[in-house]
């Protein structure tokens with residue numbers, strides 16, 4: 001089932017909210033990552049810059065054919081060969097990726113889902129030991145120009161708590177991603193910490 005309140009505005013409006021390259025760096029998605037997974041790729045706002053950074057593949061999932069199409073067009077235009085797009089409902093069916101097969105899970109603007117635990121468990125399952133989950137969401141502030149209604153908008157502490165319940169260790173609890181977002185970096189425990 002489509003995550004509640006996860007429809008997208010026009011692309012130019014959505015893109016104006018982010019500095020994707022900078023955000024990915026702050027959330028630990030860099031050249032140390034081999035394979036990444038984007039849960040709800042939308043317009044490809046983060047899939048495309050992620051594919052330019054990682055050493056391996058970016059597996060991107062979305063329930064909306066228009067979003068898959070928009071991301072595919074960008075990937076083709078840039079001749080990116082390391083993106084695999086999947087039209088699927090990851091809330092109902094998961095990603096279908098094997099256990100422990102990715103290094104980074106992108107959970108960007110999606111944890112207001114009714115069942116965030118399900119999403120975080122799937123991210124935990126597909127990550128290799130030592131892998132990272134990057135969480136980003138709208139600031140808990142009614143003045144942001146968009147974002148889920150306040151009654152379902154998660155606070156950073158809630159996201160961190162959900163991630164811990166799914167088995168993650170929180171590496172960074174609150175990263176400011178101005179102007180409108182915050183980030184959290186969580187790790188699938190492993191003593192050989194790859195993040196600094």
Ligand SMILES: C[S@@+](CC[C@H](N)C(=O)[O-])C[C@H]1O[C@@H](n2cnc3c(N)ncnc32)[C@H](O)[C@@H]1O
Nearest residue numbers: 001002003040042045062063064089090091109
């Ligand atoms: C708010 S948008 C965020 C897009 C992207 N992560 C970003 O931050 O630019 C959420 C995306 O998740 C997709 N989505 C919602 N529910 C989904 C589901 N159950 N399975 C797969 N994709 C889903 C929506 O179609 C939408 O493109």
